[in-house]
Amino acid sequence: MKKSKFLLILTLLAVFAAGCSTTSKSGAGEEAAGEGQDQKLEITIARAFDVNGLDPGFLTENAQVVDNIFDTLVKRDAEEKLVPGLATSWSQIDDTTWQFKLREGVTFTNGEAFNADAVKYSLDRVLDPANNAPTASYVSTIQEVNVVDEYTVNVVTKKPDPLVPTRFNRYPTEIVPPKYAEEVGQEQFAQKPIGTGPYQFVSWDKGSNVVLEANPNYWGGEPDVKKVTFRSIPEASTRVSALLNGEVDLITAVSPEDREKIESSSTARLSTVERAGNTVYVGFKTDVKPFDDPKVRQALNYAIDVKSIVDKVLQGAAVQTNSLIGPKDFGYAGEPEGYSYDPEKAKQLLAEAGYPNGFSATLDTVSWYIKNTDVAQVIAEQLKAVGVNIKVNNVESSVYRTLVPAGKQSDMYVLGWSSTNTLDADAAIYAILRSGESYSTYANKDVDAKLDEARSVTDEAKRKQLYQEIQDEVLKDAPRIFLYQENQYYGVSDRLKWDGRVDGSIPVSTISAGNE
Structure with a gap:
């Protein structure tokens, strides 16, 4: 076979293979994850309501969105056990003092350094009575937070508190960047938040959606999902239709009458967590x-x-x-x-x-x-x-x-x-x-x-x-x-691997591509 003819055949085969490669579309019409490293998993999550603000210290709703932007010192794994987060370890050094050793080399997504000063600032703003933080009660046992050195903080409580590690696993204790928070003020920070979490804020179209993108420098490793859109769809039946039509990939608050629709679907499944709701x-x-x-x-x-x-x-x-x-x-x-x-x-x-x-x-x-x-x-x-x-x-x-x-x-x-x-x-x-x-x-x-x-x-x-x-x-x-x-009911597209959790959170970094 002549060399020119052989090269022509190879070229045609390459074009044909590229044209026939299988890709699927996410709820936002984006390219889904495949086996190639350059393909991006982009998903849409539909909830019953929009966020009211994105400042973890002053939430009046659940933290399903902000938990993906910010980190806590302590986290929970898939079995709901406490594990290191921004703190690598913690110990009780006397009856009213807990000491946290902090993870080094972590930065907020704006480049600001994470350190003990950031931890103290984040807690102080919630504990300050003048700020009237709606969830201050969760951490009101704390008397003060003291900086020991750049990567060590002591949390001093008013009385002995065995729950301090547990308290540092929820959103009032998510860590914010002091310099940025002070520059923009509380109101602006709630509109355009900055954290150290697996995702960084992109946009918030009020009443419609919040868009986040993966943090490429996340200390825990870049997650599989590269972009997530949290959509607000108040009507339960509309959320189900959006899931079954492929417009969204995961929905919360599935209504009782819609459970069967999802269970009988060939493109989605129902994830049930008994007594995990309010x-x-x-x-x-x-x-x-x-x-x-x-x-x-x-x-x-x-x-x-x-x-x-x-x-x-x-x-x-x-x-x-x-x-x-x-x-x-x-x-x-x-x-x-x-x-x-x-x-x-x-x-x-x-x-x-x-x-x-x-x-x-x-x-x-x-x-x-x-x-x-x-x-x-x-x-x-x-x-x-x-x-x-x-x-x-x-x-x-x-x-x-x-x-x-x-x-x-x-x-x-x-x-x-x-x-x-x-x-x-x-x-x-x-x-x-x-x-x-x-x-x-x-x-x-x-x-x-x-x-x-x-x-x-x-x-x-x-x-x-x-x-x-x-x-x-x-x-x-x-x-x-x-x-x-x-009970908690979620509708999950078959293109995703994820199941609901007892704590009601949706850590997008734990979501990966399923088998379609």
Whole structure:
């Protein structure tokens, strides 16, 4: 064969091979991951709501987005065990002092150095009462953070606190760059954040999406996903359609009626994590009539058929519970006996409290929770049966984020809470039961004392006992209508390898390409 003809055949074969190579498209229409090193995995994650801000020290929502931009000193691995993050080690050097040794050679994505000064600055801004950080309660046991040397910090607590390593695993302790944060100010920092995490901020189209790109200099190694877009799609059915149509790759908050659509799909699967969601309840402002009377609060608990709500409205997407603490959390002591469905008992208690003909109230709710409007309407119907007339007020999510921590919500309100990634009773209940905390509408001196004591007790058996006593007292005092803990449901494209976590986080750096 002549050389020119041979070269022509080789060229044609190369062109044909290139033209026939298989590539798939992500939800944003980008090139998916393949076997070639130069191909990029770009994904889109659809959530029910947009972020309200991107400053980890001042969040009023979950940290699914910011967790990918910032790092904590301590992290959790796939088994939820505490492992080194920006700290390589930690130890308790006396009753009230924990020492963290920091990772050297790490920089923020703007080139600013990570060091002990950055750790101190990040904590001080959250602890400063003048800044009114909404999640300060998670770290309020800390008295001060002291710089020992460039890569060593001492965290000094007001009393002994065995949970310090755990506290440094969640977003109020994510580390921010002092110089940049001071230059731009808190408001601007929340719009254009800088961190040391596996992803760096690109853009935020408010109400629509947040775009992040992989940090090529990440100390933990560059992740497989090179670009991620967090889209806001409020309507549950629209999120499912977007997943099944290939417009997005992962969706959160799959509604009960949409689970089967995903399970029967040939392009996606359902990832289920039982009791990994919020513990949802109806809160009362217990310093306001008629909710200042325990008999009224108890009556409303007897008036609600929670089992019917879980079975019929939520279609089994949650677990009825009177527990304040989830089964994955330290301090969980099983399911306590609570309030049975007993409308006649409810009427009797209302009469004893001086409300034989009931009363009227407004119930605030928000779209953060599974079928929130349907649940609120059923609660209103059941309360009407005992003479309590309820107006359901659906509040826009960004407004609700401001109203609730400011105490400006209605006297009855729906709220969900969990331990997030600390997996401890302290995070599950302190912020919503301790008087004076931003999210608490309850005051009980005995409960306050036990909550405070449980934070400083190092003996685990004693801590468990305290949480049992707290739960028993709160159940009797009924500062809320006890409802259920949600399960977490995610829809995941078959092109991805990832499953939901107990802590509810979505660490994009753990996502890789699946087999299509």
